[in-house]
Amino acid sequence: MPQRSNFKQQVIALIKRVPRGKVMSYGQVAAFAGSPRAARQVGGILRAQGPGSGLPWWRIVNNQGAISIKGNWEADKRLQAELLKKEGIEVSKNFTINIDKYRFSGNKP
DNA sequence: ATCGTGACCTGGA
DNA sequence: CTCCAGGCCACGA
Numbered sequence: 001m002p003q004r005s006n007f008k009q010q011v012i013a014l015i016k017r018v019p020r021g022k023v024m025s026y027g028q029v030a031a032f033a034g035s036p037r038a039a040r041q042v043g044g045i046l047r048a049q050g051p052g053s054g055l056p057w058w059r060i061v062n063n064q065g066a067i068s069i070k071g072n073w074e075a076d077k078r079l080q081a082e083l084l085k086k087e088g089i090e091v092s093k094n095f096t097i098n099i100d101k102y103r104f105s106g107n108k109p
Numbered sequence: 110a111t112c113g114t115g116a117c118c119t120g121g122a
Numbered sequence: 123c124t125c126c127a128g129g130c131c132a133c134g135a
Contacts, residue, residue: 025117045116
């Protein structure tokens with residue numbers, strides 16, 4: 001399929017496809033969207049969309065399994081941790097998870 | 110066309 | 123665990 005400026009759209013569509021109980025890293029999402037190194041942009045999109053966009057933004061963490069929300073949005077940080085816990089994901093006290101355990105790899109075995 | 114920006118990534122100390 | 127430095131890239135003004 002065409003590689004146009006779909007990046008943003010691809011990312012959004014992709015995040016919507018992430019199944020419950022699984023997570024993806026920004027870099028991973030970027031890779032699936034067609035630009036493995038545009039991880040930063042993914043974060044930018046999530047920041048732009050933010051909560052209330054109907055997008056499961058909480059299923060996206062950094063490649064170290066940590067919640068990378070930056071700024072004074074500590075409330076959202078806690079919220080993300082809560083939502084992840086609700087889906088059966090263990091969240092450490094330091095806002096980190098075992099991403100290797102919950103990583104979503106598309107359809108590949 | 111350039112410029113600034115960042116919810117990233119990796120590696121090292 | 124923390125802190126720092128360089129690289130990469132799509133997007134809006």
